[in-house]
Amino acid sequence: MAEQDDPVLKEFRDSIDNIDAALIFLLAERFKVTQKVGCYKKDQQMAPSDKGREAEQINRLRQLAVEAKLDPEFSEKFLNFIIREVIKHHEQIQAE
């Protein structure tokens, strides 16, 4: 049987697709807030990145990951991946 016709795999994949849609809409909301942060920081002449804040976020997410039974290393990699994108946006805003 081809993988796309396997009913067990299809049920799993339907759940993954639902979760992915939720992740995309949440990420869109997150970037709406960080765009506002970027504009505010430009307005207030604050630096685009804040290492102290990032360290706090990483610690907090690692703790939440343990609670959620998610690999804390992965949660840190995930946050760094998102923050890299946010800093890029902030730098673009500052350059405007």
Added chain:
Amino acid sequence: MAEQDDPVLKEFRDSIDNIDAALIFLLAERFKVTQKVGCYKKDQQMAPSDKGREAEQINRLRQLAVEAKLDPEFSEKFLNFIIREVIKHHEQIQAE
């Protein structure tokens, strides 16, 4: 005023922190499903990765990103980031 004492920035950051908690708990659910997929694929002697399925997921998420006003390029990078982790898990399961 120090950034951590700025009330405007604090309100934005509280929203970011709430969204991040939601993202972490959703990602934990996603990996619970992909772990089941990994075990099932091993059991059925299926390959850990499926390029056809990945291409479908990328197309779908890019469309959802447009709807959510999120950069479609970012949604594709995000999915690739998650899939890399999933394939790593699947390969670990197959090696067990």
